[in-house]
Amino acid sequence: MTSSKNSLNCFKIVVSSNLMIFLSIYHAGMFIVAFLFVLLAMAAWACQAIRPPPPKICGSAGGPPVTAPRIKLKDGRHLAYKEHGVSKEVATYKIIYIHGFRTCRHDVVIATNLPTEFFQELGLYIVSFDRPGYGESDPNPKQTVKSLASDVQELADQLDLGTKFYVIGNSIGGQLAWGCLKYIPHRLAGAALVSPIVNYWWQGFPTNLLREAYKREPAQDQWAIRVAHYMPWLTYWWNTQKWFPASSAVAGNINSLSPQDLQIMSKVVGTKISKGQATQQGVFESMHRTLMIGLGNWEFSPMDIDNPFRNKEEGFVHVWQGDEDRITPVTLQRYITDKLPWIKYHELPGAGHFFPYAPGMGELIIRSLLSRGN
Template identity: 65%
Template sequence: MFRRVALLLLVGLLAWAYQATQPPPPKICGSPGGPPITAPRIKLRDGRYLAYKEHGVSKQVARYKIIFVHGFGSSRHDAVIATKPSAEFIEELGVHIVSLDRPGYGESDPDPKRTVKSLALDIEELADQLGFGSKFYVVGYSMGGQVIWSCLQYIPHRLAGATLYAPVVNYWWPGFPANLSTDAYYKQPPGDQWALRVAHHIPWLTYWWNTQKLFPSSSVIVGKPEIFSSQDLEIRRKMQASGIQTNRPHGKQQGVYESNHRDMMIGFGRWEFDPIEIKNPFPNNEGSVHLWQGDEDRLVPVELQRFIVGKLPWIDYHELPGAGHLFAYNDGINEAMLKSMLTGEK
C-alpha cells in the first residue's frame, strides 16, 4: 500500500513538474481572446504576419531607407532613432524609417521555428514588400543590435549600411578567448548567470526558470536598478519626467515566452555562425558598418565588444566614455549616428 501511494505521489509530482515547465499558448493578435490588430502588417513566406510602423519622410521622396530593430522587451514603438532626433533633422536628411515588431512581440505573429537566420530573412522580406529597393540600411539596439550580425551574415548583398547600438553579446560565441568571456560572464549578477546558463544549456526550462520564485532569475526581466549605470539612471529619470516610455506592456501582450524567453534562447543559444568571423560586406567602401558602445554598460561588457571590433577592423567603432546601456536616449547621439552611417560625417 505504501509503495502504491509513493508511486502515485511521484507520478503526480512529475506531472506537476512537467506542467510547470510548459509555457501557456501565445495570445495571437486577431485571434479569439487575443489582442486587436492595430498596425499595418505584411504576410511572410510561411504565413506569419509581421507588424511595422513608418516614421520620417515618405519613402517616395526619401534619400535613405532604414529598418530599425528594437531591443529586448520592446516593440516597434520604441524606435529611438526615429523619435529622439528632431523631425526637422529627419526631414532635412531625407530619412524614411520602418520599425518592426520582432516575431512574438507587439502585433507580429510568434515564430516557434525562429532561428538566428530567420529574422534576417524576415527583414529582407519586409524591405521587399515595402518597396525599399535593392539596398537599404539596418539599425539595431541592444538585442536588436545582435540581430544586425545576422543581417551582415545572411543578407549582406542587400545592405547599404548598418549600425549596431550596444549589441548584446553571446558569451558562448567560439571566437572569444575562454578567459575573456568567462571573466565577463561572472561579472553579471548571479541571477543573470543562471538565467543565461538555462537559456543556453537547457532552453526547454527557460519559461519555468524566469517565472519561478525559488531562485533569482533575469535582472533584465525583473528590471533591477543595479543593472543600470549612473548615467542610465539619470537618463531614466529624465525619460520618466518627460513621459517617454520604453519596454511597454504592448510589446509582450502575446505572452512572455514567445517574446522575452525565445529572445533569450535564440540570442544566447548555439549560433550557426560566429560574428567574429563575418566578412566585410563592403570591401570596396560602398557602405559602412558602425558599432556604438558605452564603456560603463553593465548589460553588455565593453571588453567583449572591444575584442570583436579588434578582430573586425572594417567596423567603425565609437566608444562613449561614461555611457551606459541607455546612451541612445541621450541628446545628439542619434543625429551623430545617422550622419556617420548615411553621409560618412564623423
C-alpha cells in the same frame, strides 16, 4: 498425540510466516504504488510548470486587436510595422530599425528626440517592426537568427525599399543586425549596432577574457544565462518561478545599471518604452524566446563574418558602445571589433547601455551611418 500437536504448531507457524510475508509484500507494494503516484503527480506538476501558456495571437479570439499595418510573410505569419519620417517614395535614405528587449515597433531609440526637420533635411525614412511574438507580429516557434534576417528582407521587399537599405539594431536587436550581415549582406547599404548584446558562446573569445566578463554579471543573470543556453526548455519556468531570482532584464531590475543609465531611465526611458504592448501576446514568445535565441548555439560567430563593404563607396558597419555598460561587457565588444578591423568602433566614455536616449545621440548615430565615414 504429541506428534499431532507439533504438526499443528508447525502449520500455524508456516501460515503465520506466510501471512506476515504477504502483508509485508502488500504494504511494500502499497508504498511503492504511493511513491510512484507521488512521482507521477510531481512530474505532472513539473510539466505544467515548465510549459508556457499559449500566446494570445493578435486578431484571434481572446487576443489583442490588430491596430498596426502588417505584411504577410511567405510562411503565413504577419509582421507589424510602423513608418517614421518622410515617405519611402521620396526618401533618399531608408533604414530598418530593429528594437531590443521588452520593446516594440513604437520604441525607436535613435529617433526618440529627432525633430521633423532632421528627417526632411536628410530625406530620411525609418521603418520599425515588431519582432516575432512582440507587439502585433505573430510568434514564430521555429525562430532562428537566420529566419529573423529573412523577416527583415521580406519586410524590405514587400514595402518596396529597393535593392539596398540600412539596418540599425539596438541592444539585443544588434544580434539581429549581425544576422543580417551574415545572411543578407548583399541587401545592405550599411549597418549600425548600438549597444549590441554579446553571446558568451560565440566562437573566438579567449577563455580568460570570457571568464572575467562573465564573473562581472550579477549572480542572478549568470544563472539565467546558463539556463537559456544549456536548458532552453526551462527558460520560461526559471523566469516566472518565485524560488530563485529571474533574469534582471526579464524582471526589470535596474539595480545593476550604470549611473548614466539610471539617470536616463528616470527621465526618458520610463516614459518612452511601450512595455505593455511589447509583451501583450505573452512573455514566452517575446522575451523568453529572444533569450533562448540570443544566448543559444549560433551557426556562426560575428568574428568570422567577412567585410560586406570592401569598396569604401559601398558602406560601413558601425558599432556603438558605452564603456560603463553593465549589460554588454565592453571588453568583449572591444575584442570583437579588434578582430574585425573594418568595423567603425565608437566607444563612449562614461556611457551606459541606454546612451542612445541621450539628447543628440540619435542624430549622431544616423549621420555617421549615412555619411559612410567615421
